[in-house]
Amino acid sequence: MIIETLLINVVPLYGLILLGFVIGKTTDLDVKPIATLMLYALLPFVMLGATATMNFTSEYFFPPLIIGSISITASTLAYLISKKIWGENDKRHNLLGMLGVSSNATYFGVPIAIALMGKEWLSVYMMMCLPLFVMDCTLGYYFAVRGESSMRESLLRVAKLPILYGAIIGIIINAIGIEPSSLALEYWDRFTGSMIVLGMMIIGSGLAQMDRFRFDKSFFVGVLLLRYVTWPALGLLWVFIDVTYLHILPDTIHALIILITACPLAANTVAYAVKLDLHPALTSCMVLTTTFMALAFIPFMMWLRLQLF
Numbered sequence: 001m002i003i004e005t006l007l008i009n010v011v012p013l014y015g016l017i018l019l020g021f022v023i024g025k026t027t028d029l030d031v032k033p034i035a036t037l038m039l040y041a042l043l044p045f046v047m048l049g050a051t052a053t054m055n056f057t058s059e060y061f062f063p064p065l066i067i068g069s070i071s072i073t074a075s076t077l078a079y080l081i082s083k084k085i086w087g088e089n090d091k092r093h094n095l096l097g098m099l100g101v102s103s104n105a106t107y108f109g110v111p112i113a114i115a116l117m118g119k120e121w122l123s124v125y126m127m128m129c130l131p132l133f134v135m136d137c138t139l140g141y142y143f144a145v146r147g148e149s150s151m152r153e154s155l156l157r158v159a160k161l162p163i164l165y166g167a168i169i170g171i172i173i174n175a176i177g178i179e180p181s182s183l184a185l186e187y188w189d190r191f192t193g194s195m196i197v198l199g200m201m202i203i204g205s206g207l208a209q210m211d212r213f214r215f216d217k218s219f220f221v222g223v224l225l226l227r228y229v230t231w232p233a234l235g236l237l238w239v240f241i242d243v244t245y246l247h248i249l250p251d252t253i254h255a256l257i258i259l260i261t262a263c264p265l266a267a268n269t270v271a272y273a274v275k276l277d278l279h280p281a282l283t284s285c286m287v288l289t290t291t292f293m294a295l296a297f298i299p300f301m302m303w304l305r306l307q308l309f
Helices: 002-026 031-053 062-086 092-099 109-117 119-137 139-145 151-159 162-175 182-208 217-246 251-262 268-276 280-308
Strands: none
Touching: 002 109, 002 182, 002 280, 031 119, 031 162, 031 182, 031 268, 062 092, 062 119, 062 139, 062 217, 062 251, 092 139, 092 217, 092 268, 092 280, 109 119, 109 251, 119 139, 119 162, 119 251, 139 151, 139 268, 182 268, 182 280, 217 251, 217 280, 251 280, 268 280
């Protein structure tokens, strides 16, 4: 069932990636303006709509903290360890740190979460994904620009990102109880769809920019350790702590934690990589690779959870 759900939702995304690749190869497409449009127009509005319509419940306040702690731990370890291995002047450590903060838990995770747990758990799942959005536009962006800016300059660049203020405005709207109009919700859906389409096509166009494929073995190993060892291990560790000692969360939340930690690299990171000229082709390649691998890895992790707990 999980594999069938993945195939139904993922195959169209592969089609968009292929379309972006063809356009990138056959035209003189410049993806930087498109990435800028995503970062400064689409993503802020999508974030505003997500936080404004999210159902914040105190009962499930702890799971987002778990996801946030996994994001911070995994990305910080990836940034510091790769910096030691590759050196401070090699920007691949900035890229790996950025890739470590988030996962593609929305495009991939939402249909799987609905299929396995039902729509009644969707608001809880989206609340658990909220830290990924926040970390993506704060800590991830900080790691990305840290290679060319001082700490103060990096923090100032993070503070200028519109997506951060989209989240803040959305939370304020949610807190004071303003109901978004039907027109606002309609445009939120349109912006979300546009973000998915453009995000996938940017991956393809990023791959098209590679004159020839150069397999970066050390970076690939770093991504594997980050995405398929560190993130899942931290997710399993939190489930083990709750099952053994805390006894706070229901089994459904345990499954959602494992699902989020098993998803592939976030597609949005390609837009950041293009905008910052931070190995965009390599980023596209790694996002695409983990997207393919997720077809097998997500069912495996869901099976492993059942065997262990």
